Amino acid sequence: MKIFTRVNLIGGFCVFAISLIVYWLCMEPTVSFWDCGEFIAASFKMEVGHQPGAPLFLMIGRLFSILAGNNNANVAYWTNFVSVVSSAATIMFLFWSINAIALKIVAKKDETLNITQVLTIIATGTIGALAYTFSDTFWFSAVEAEVYAISTLCTAIVFWAILKWEQQLNDKWLLFIAFIVGISIGMHLLSLLSIPAITLVYYFRKTDKTSLFGVIKAFLIGCLLLGVVQFGVIQYVVLFAAKSDLMFVNNLNFGFGIGAIVFLLVMFSAIAYGIYFSFKKNKYNLNLGLLSLVFVLFGFSSYFMIIIRANAKPNINLSNPDSPLSLFGYLSREQYEDKPLAYGQFYTSKPIDAKETGTTYRKGDKKYEEIGKTYKSIYDNNTFFPRTYSDRPDHVRFYQSWMGLTEGETPSFWQNVGFFNTYQVGFMYWRYFFWNFVGRQNDVQGHGNIQDGNWLSGVKPLDAMRLGNQDKLPESITKNEGYNLFYGLPLILGILGIVHLYRKNKKDALIVATLFFCTGIAIILYINQDPLQVRERDYAYVGSFYAFAIFIGLGVLAVKDLLGKIASNKLSLAIATSVCLLVGPVLMAVKGWDDHDRSGKTTALEMAKNYLNSCEPNAILFVNADNDTYPLWYVQEVEGYRTDVRVVNLQFLSSESYLDQMKRQQDKSAPLPIKMTNNQYKDGTRDYFRYVDYGLKDSVELSDLLAVLTSD
Secondary structure: OHHHHHHHHHHHHHHHHHHHHHHHHHOOOOOOOOOHHHHHHHHHHOOEOOOOOOHHHHHHHHHHHHHHOOOHHHHHHHHHHHHHHHHHHHHHHHHHHHHHHHHHHHOOOOOOOOHHHHHHHHHHHHHHHHHHHOOHHHHHHOOOOOOHHHHHHHHHHHHHHHHHHHHHOOOHHHHHHHHHHHHHHOOOHHHHHHHHHHHHHHHHHHOOOOOHHHHHHHHHHHHHHHHHHHHHHHHHHHHHHHHHHHHHHHOOOOOOOHHHHHHHHHHHHHHHHHHHHHHHOOOHHHHHHHHHHHHHHHHHHHHHHHHHHHHOOOOOEOOOOOOHHHHHHHHOOOOOOOOOOOEEEOOOOOEEEEEEEEEEEEEOOOOEEEEEEEEEEEEOOEEEOOOOOOOOHHHHHHHHHHHOOOOOOOOOHHHHHHHHHHHHHHHHHHHHHHHHHOEEOOOOOOOOOOOOOOEOOOOHHHHHHHHOOOOOOOHHHHOOOOOEEOOOHHHHHHHHHHHHHHHHOHHHHHHHHHHHHHOOHHHHHHHOOOOOOOOOOHHHHHHHHHHHHHHHHHHHHHHHHHHOOOOOHHHHHHHHHHHHHHHHHHHHHHHHHHHHOOOOOOHHHHHHHHHHHOOOOOOEEEEOOHHHHHHHHHHHHOOOOOOOOEEEEHHHOOOHHHHHHHOOOEOOEOOOOOOOOHHHHOOOOOOOOOOOOOOOOOOOOHHHHHHHHHOO
16 A cells, blocks of 8 residues: 555646646746736736625735746736646645545455556546646636636645545544635635535545435535535635624724624634634534634635735725625625526516615715615516526517527527426537547537537447537638547547446445536526627536546446456557547547637737727726736736826626726726716716606707706
8 A cells, every 4th residue: 555655646746747847838928818917907906806806816826926026028928827737736635536436436445556557547537637737618718817716726625635535534624625615715715615525535535324314414414514615614704794883983983994893702702602612512523524614714814905905905906895894795796696596587577576684884074875776677487497598688589599489479488497407408508528538529608509619429320410520621620720620539438437437336426426417517507698698608517527437437437347357458458548648638638728728829918909099198998898908917017018008897887886997097097087076976866867858859968968868
């Protein structure tokens, strides 16, 4: 076992080095599109990005940006490198996790391993880890400054840690997991979805006689723990702190923040007493639970950075979460639309009433000022499990086209479920899954047509069933860099791994399947995605693809066992390793390299600079949406390029805090000439205008119209 431990450790470092080199070679050298520009700029100056924030990721990015020295043009390079290192570390922990599972199949407990067994396990981990290294979605996230690489690292660490706990039965590993869960909140919430799988590992290790009821109970407890962290810690701790602050400020005349501090002191005092009490009374599980809560809260404390920096009023300060109340709104994503989950409306439903759901406040000079009430619409026609709910005109047309409905026709319950199966799961999950392990048509975003963004195996009869004859495809498809045909071979290897693991160790098969489900289909159930997304969303399911890579690795054992019936143990291992390496990682690497090598791409940077160069000195540049905005933020905030131009995002102009920002000096850019005072546009004031017919028959001056709209 000592030999295996040493080889396993070295093997992990080797796959780390391989993946690090691959990702470093393919890394984008500067800013890229979507959120990357915002993250790089916000990390460089410790600013406040979009809800719900990623403060720890920003702090880590800031640390790496120091490597740029005095050349700010290299800040993006080193911030991108955070994802490179995080992704390589993810591959290392995946290697060790696969080997921990394979060890239980290859050898009996405490058995001394021979060299063939050691090499079998190492081959299993290597092929599974490298398959994930070259998987489409993870490879893409690994070479840019996004949160998904480091979030997947947290998932990999906690899954590896629970397997270490399973081996050693040392509860220090559980506290370590709690800490990683806590710090992962400051990067992205996707890593929390591993909690149900962790509880199953705990249940199987602690229970001698398992049962279906016990498995279901353990899974539900895991879902409950997930809810405790996601809602109890992330939202309700902040909510109670905010309510306490509201009482102290408005009723007791204290300053802002005092009430929140008092609440936190009381909460931590209660937890400290609970830990002391549980220790003195020898209540081990209570003590372990409270200590775990402390570690989660300690990790979650990175969010103090958000409220501290919001009060500094940086140039990027989205939503301005400068008080406990506004921080709660920031964490609960109040700017985003609420979507029905278990029960709600169809897209044809009409609102007939509104239900009051709460009161909103804004931070005044000395008090919290009530803005108004929040309401939830009540509809005339509702259904269980609503999946076709959006009444946006383009969404309505898409629903009708996808389900074959006429204008004004309400879908039945089963048509609604059918949309969930075919679009939300089929098109928005399985399509991405097959991209990674079967093949991909091209890198053009698709919305259901046969020529853009589909999965494509390369097995022509199979592809023709969905997409038509594939014999005479134009070069616009076959020469596209995203035209990657894997012939379904990695998928087949993964299926062999599933079957083999189920036959050899049903408990571990269920654990990995739970991780696969919770980081894949469960997300689909929860987010209830509307159609016509602005970009492909495969990055949200990297955890699910991570779990399938475990199955791919274990597929090596299945192939070896099949070959073992006709060949010697050593020969079957050599052939299985060679074949699986070729049909998995090697095939995926060869096909995917050209479209994942972003080492020469500078489009976002050049576009941003050209936008600014097209402007006169001290101009005002109105932009819209992410890709028009975030690269501009990067070049101004990080590289200090054309800071005389004021960039104004039209989508944010309805926000009080953003208008306040626009009225302040920013670097060389003068305040916008906005004549309205804060009292005229603050939240709760002029949120809407009533229609009044003045009987005007001619045009009017815009200034006169604004004077009427802003008059009291």
